[in-house]
Amino acid sequence: MSHEAAAPPAAPKPTKAPALNRLSLDLKAYKGANSTLCSGCGHDSITNAIIKSFFEYGVEPHRVAKxxxxxxxxxxxAYFLSRSHGFNSVHGRMAAVATGSNMANHTLLNIGVSGDGDTASIGLGHFLHMVRRNPQLVYLVENNGCYGLTKGQFSATADKGSLQKGGAVNRMDPIDICALAIEMGCGFVARSFSGDAKQLNQLLKAAIAHKGTALIDVVSPCVTFNNHEGSTKSYPYARAHEELIHEVGFVPFFEEISVDYDAGTTQVVELHDHSKVVLKKLERDYDPTNRRQALELLSHAQENQLFLTGLVYLDPSMPSMAEQLDLGSEPLATLPAEKLRPSPTALAEIMETFK
Amino acid sequence: MSEASPTSSESQSANRPRVNDVTISVATSNGTGSQSANLILMRSIFNMGIPVGAKNMFPSNIQGLPTWFTVRASAAGWSGRRRLIDLCVAMNEESVVDDIAQLPPGATLVLHKSLEKYAQRTDLVVHVVPFDDLVSGLVKEPKLSKLVVNMIYVGVVAHLFAIDMKEVERAIQRQFSKKASAAKINLDAATVGHVWAEANLPQSATHRLERMSATDGKIIIEGNQATALGLVFGGMTVLGWYPITPSSSVAEVTIDYLSKYRKDPETGKPTYAVIQAEDELASMAIVVGAGWAGARAATATSGPGISLMGELVGLAYFAEIPAVIVDVQRMGPSTGLPTRVSQGDIFSAYHLSHGDGKHPLLLPGNVRECFEFAAESLDLAERLQTVIFVMLDLDLGMNLWSSDPFEPIAKPIDRGKVLDEAQLAKVGSFARYKDVDGDGIPYRTIPGNPHPLAAYFTRGTGHTEAATYSEKAQDWKGNLDRLTRKFDTARTLMPRPVLKAATPGQVAEIGVIAFGSSDPAVEESRAELASQGMAIDYLRLRALPIDREVREFIEAHRVVYVVEQNRDAQLASILKAELPERATALRSVLLYSGLPADAQSVTEDIVRQESKEGRA
Incomplete structure (x- = not known):
């Protein structure tokens, strides 16, 4: 670089103002603490996708519960949205903790981040029951097929025949989180890859706009324990095998759709907040609003060990938990005390019935 | 309750029947509809103004196994279980041999005619009643006869003890207020029993019930119902629960009253949310998630649920999240007598979870306190930002108790140290786990607070005052020490114990400490012991951790008997850890048969232990 040092001093460049979103916040406002994960971890790419998506959607950070x-x-x-309250809870119980949080304040936007051990093993029961209740929650599974924090044991999503770092072979069929979620009535089910930032970004924004539970199962390679040959959750394997079901696009409610899409090649589904999911057909003819077709696709992918990504299933009409609980506009958490205690007359009336 | 009242038959003339002091046991089998007949029998006595208590001793079974219902009428107001039965109605062949064998000499036995062959004892007053013949004159349908036959013994007992049939009728009308046809057939059955008994049996020579006015204005209620009302009036906003005997009715009754009395008057929307979870792990996770997000959240469970909740309780302890757990205690795990009473979760609840941790326990001793403490628990949870246990037991929770009507809660709802946007702007700084006031209780913000300083990250153990991640020794230890300070603050906020001196203004040599449903048995035992010349001061513990009064009470007495319904002397071990220098002065009276506490067992044990010392 010595020739640069010798070059005449350049004129000072005009500093470019950082891009601002519709709330006049910059991307920095959506960042968090520095990651302490291994360098190259797929999870860090997902964190970046979350930061970008929340920024682009223009979510108010204080309206988010992590x-x-x-x-x-x-x-x-901890690595995104430092201006939002966050709760790193108990192994496997986040689905139920989020249910409680959503009951207390259904006006917040919840984002839950889980792993394949957390969701598919210890917390599988809670995950399924949460899906049945349909609380508003962007539920991300950062799926690497192994237990990273305890050094590489197989998880329940490891593919049959895949190898552990030490050479052990996984003999069991994997649990397909997406298929289970559809079975339980989930209205938004997607699969993605941490290396596919573009698709993940679109899916995340669509998930934010969904009023119930939105599951995104993201294959996210573990560079330390599951990135070797013989792993089906490694970067090389995922890159070589990812097959897009369709091209996912998202148009938020605050932007006009300026193009007319060709109904023959593009499917547009409107979400609760009038945002639109735009799905452009690729090789296959696939309708993600067809539940049976979605389950067939997942079963086909599992049988043939295909890595299909995209929006697998979408039904924006499913009533959310808050709707089922008939909650009003004010969250329970901040209802004034006088609304929480029935009158002395009510107590006297009740006492009469016990006389 | 007068302590001077006569409590034993010896003080009464042998020739005249004892008035308003009788214990009746009805032995039937589960699922035969005897419950409504038994409630009517109890309420008829209550309607005559006589203090009455009832205990339902039922099996873990829906239909078929033996079940006993005891009704105790006591002018003196004793409401604990009495071991000796004065009259037994034996309807169940499966249990009849034992039912007869355990009666004291002179007791009355009302026997189903089909069981006549079992009536071998000559020291009992035996009345064989042709229940089948009597019911066949009323109804033909076998299923209905099985239900109605129970009302016949109500009529028979009414005759024997001179219970006013008008009060029986009133009780029937109340029980079947929504079903006139059921009321009629039941009244007919009671009348048939009464008419038959009048014609065929003499009235009891030993016991008689006479009108008094001790129940005027009183209510009859179960502890679980009272607890449910406490949660509803205490301003609970989130309930996560999972069915388990004997706590299920806490949640079920709560849901009932929430739907009637907790709608926002302006919007008509509920001011609560309830989820029946998939298990107790989830119910507690819901409570913890809701408490974190600013709700007043509670769950109700029993021992097995407590075990499952352990990990989340530990998290709530360290993350300092308000939560309420109502524990209606039963016997042990699995098929471990879920329908029998115990106070066996005291130690596990107090120390629940892994690592260091201690939790405040509220110990209601009567239905009124079930109501008040359940409401108070929600305030304490938010004030102390921790898990509060409300410890009932099956006897208190599922049996019927007489009480004065509950008074409206005077204290306004307390949300504790919560900083909203405006307060945060005024304070200008926020560190989630900093002890600003020196009481160990930090300030918190609720998610959704728009102030730029409001957000923090909640995690379990390793955090700084500012809620950032830390594994530093001084951060860890400093936090534990602050939590100890907070626990010491809790000592001062919990309900005070109730002290009753044997002689007001004086300190006796012997003290007794008890809590929960042991109270009526201990009160009755003190009266028994006083009549034997043994003066005993009584401290009824209403909460853990203990404070000054308990310490002083234990220090002031030569010996203190700790009465509790478990084998392992759980409360005594907690008290000994608090006051190691007085450990040898603490003795245990342990009741762990699964039956409700009774005065005779307490008296016998104290007398036995005192005589060993040569003091009694």
């Missing part, structure tokens, strides 16, 4: 369980993935809630 929830996680325990594991490498669950640590990441």
């Amino acid at each position: 929830l996680s369980g325990i594991g490498c993935s669950s640590k990441t809630t």
Whole structure:
């Protein structure tokens, strides 16, 4: 670089103002603490995708609640949105903790980050029951097929025949989180890859706009324990095998759709807040609003060990938990005390019935 | 309750029947509909103004196994279980041999005619009643006869003890207020029993019930119902629960009253949310998530649920999240007598979870305190930002108790140290786990607070005052020491114990400490012991951790008997750890048969232990 040093001093460049979103916040406002994960971890790419998506969507940081369980993935809630309250809770119980948080304040936007151990093993029961209840929650599974924080044991999503770092072979069929979620009635089910930032960004924004539970199962390679030959959750394997179901686009409610899409090649689904998911057909003819077709696709992918990514299933009409609980506009958490205690007359009336 | 009242039959003339002092046991089998007949029997006595208590001793079974219902009428107001039965109605062949064997000489036995062959004892007053014949004159349908036959013994007992049939009728009308046809058939059955008994049986020569006015204005209620009302009036906003005997009715009754009395008057929307979870792990996770996000959240469970909640309780302790757990205690795990009473979760609740940790326990001793403490628990949880346990037991929770009507809660709802946007702007700084006031209780913000300083990251153990991640020794130890300070603050905020001196203004040599449903048995035992010349001061513990009064009480007495319903002397071990220098002065009276506490067992044990010392 010595020739640069010898070059005549350049005129000072005009400093470019950072891009601002519709709330006049810059990207920095959506960042968090520095990651302490291994260098190159897939999870860090997902963290960046979250920061970008929340920034682009223009979510008010203080309106967000970040929830996680325990594991490498669950640590990441500290690495984005430092201006939001966060709760790194108990291994496997985040789904139920988020349910409680959503009951207390259904006006917040919840994002839950979990892993394959957290969701598919210790917390599988809670995950399924949460899906049945459908609280508003962007539920991300950072799926690396192994337990990173305890040094590389197989998880329940490891593919049959895949190898552990030490050479052990996984003999069991994997649990397909997406298929289970659809079975339980989830209205938004997607699969993605941490190396596919573009798709993940679109899916995340669509998930933010969904009023119930939005599951995104993201294959996210563990560079330390599961990135070797023989692993089906490694970067090389995922890069070589990722097959897009369709091209996912997202148009938020605050932007006009300026193009007319060709109905033959593009499917547009409107979400609760009038944002639109725009799905452009690729090789296959696939309708993600068809539940049976979605389950067939996942079953086909599992049988043939295909790594299909995209929006697998979408039903924006599913009533959310808050709707089922008939909650009013004011969150329970901040209802004034006088609304929480029935009158002395009510107590006297009740006492009469016990006389 | 007068302590001077006569409590033993010896003080009464042998020729005249004892008035308003009788214990009746009805032995039937589960699922035969005897419950409503038994409630009517109890309420008829209550309607005559006589203090009455009832205990339902039922099996873990929906239909078929033996079940006993005891009704105790006591002018003196004793409401604890009495070991000796004065009258037994034996309807169940499966239990009849034992039912008869355990009766004291002179007791009355009302026997189903089909069980006549078992009536071998000559020291009992035996009345064989042709229940089948009597019911067949009323109804033909077998299923209905099985239900209605129970009302016949109500009529028979009414005759024997001179219970006013008008009060029986009133009790029937109340029980079946929504079903006139059921009321009629039940009243007919009671009448048939009464008419038959009048014609065929003499009235009891030993016991008689006479009108008094001790129950005027009183209510009859179960502890679980009272607790549910406490949660509703205490301003609970989130309930996460999972069915488990004997706590299920806490949640079920809560849901009932929430739907009736907790709608926002302006919007008509509920001011609460309830989820029946998939297990107790989830119910506690819901409570912790809701408490973190600013709700007044509670759950109700029993011992097995407490075990499952352990990990989340530990997190709530260290993350300092308000939460309320109502524990209606039963016997042990699995099929471990879920329908039998115990106070066996005291130690596990007090220390629940891994690592260091101690939790405040509220110990209601009567239905009124179930109501008040359940409401108070929500305030304490938010004030102390920790898990508060409300410890009931099956006897207190599922049996019927007489009480004065509950008074409205005077204290306004306390949300504790919460900083909203405006307060935060005024204070200008915020560190989630900093002890600003010196009481160990930090300030918190609730998610959704828009102030730029409001957000913090909640994690378990390793954090600084500012809630950032830390594994530094001084941060860890400093936090534990602050939590100890907070626990010491809790000592001063919990309900005070109730002190009753044997002689007001004086200190006796012997003290007794008890809590929960042991109270009526201990009170009755003190009266028994006083009549034997043994003066005993009584401290009824209403909460843990202990404070000054308990310490002083233990220090002031030569010996203190700790009465509790478990084998392992759980409360005594907690008290000994608090006051190691007085450990040898603490003795245990342990009741762990699964039956409700009774005065005779307490008296016998204290007398036995005192005589060993040559003092009694």
